[in-house]
Amino acid sequence: MPRQAYVNGRYQPHSDAAVHIEDRGYQFADGVYEVVPVYNGILVDEDLHFDRLDRSLAELQIEEPMSRPALKLVARELMRRNGLSNGFVYMQVTRGVAPRDHKFPKDSRPALVLTTRQMKPHSPQVLAEGLKVITVTDQRWDRCDIKSVSLLPNVLGKQAAAEAGAYEAWQVDGDGMVTEGTSTNAWIVTGDNKVVTRDATHSILNGITRITLLELIKAEGYSLEERSFSVAEAQEAREAFLTSSTSFVLPVTQLDGKPIGNGHPGILTGKLRHHYMDYMQTLRKSA
Known part of the structure; x- marks a missing residue:
């Protein structure tokens, strides 16, 4: 199976994954991210990472894209699909898609992207x-x-x-x-x-x-x-x-x-x- 990504509710081939050109992360860097290490199939310190993600979102007044239990399920499903045992899960949340304007849009929905990457042990x-x-x-x-x-x-x-x-x-x-x-x-x-x-x-x-x-x-x-x-x-x-x-x-x-x-x-x-x-x-x- 080709490498998969998760983009706004859909698992799809990593090579086809894309976000809208007016996503505020792309145009304004209006978003946050987390990198959760995976070691022997385990998400390391995942709750500490999710705590920091929540804090970053709150500091920028961006809504959480989904509940923590749901996000954990998405991360584990993506790990399963990609056969990830050692590496990391990358997750990014932006304020979403809206016509380009510096101030916060009133009706945008947060955009969520997850990817994974395998990593070799340090030499x-x-x-x-x-x-x-x-x-x-x-x-x-x-x-x-x-x-x-x-x-x-x-x-x-x-x-x-x-x-x-x-x-x-x-x-x-x-x-x-x-x-x-x-x-x-x-x-x-x-x-x-x-x-x-x-x-x-x-x-x-x-x-x-x-x-x-x-x-x-x-x-x-x-x-x-x-x-x-x-x-x-x-x-x-x-x-x-x-x-x-x-x-x-x-x-x-x-x-x-x-x-x-x-x-x-x-x-x-x-x-x-x-x-x-x-x-x-x-x-x-x-x-």
């Missing part, structure tokens, strides 16, 4: 050598806590990273402090073994993997600080890593061409990745 080379990261100026709007489909600054940052031979770009605010990556949260481990990541304000997207890892860090008794850190502090850190729904926990060993620590993935980073992978295994056992 042994990445885990053994770590990732290169560059820094870019954070050019985004002031509500980065909303998971909006308006991602042009993120796209430009990711492209800059690719052109520099790096995996990711960490964005830096006007005070020289790291906010987050273009699609990841940023973390460092200080010389005295404190795990540091920026606190969840409007300046960053509060990643679901970030939320879960914070709980695992606390449960394991590691020292933790939620605060800003500078590029200079990151370059002087003992370790660094990044998190996201598709990266899980991955080591960062180079920042702007300078090695972090000894230039190899850190011991604590490896432990945290192990804790997170164990956590996902427990989800499968309890499903």
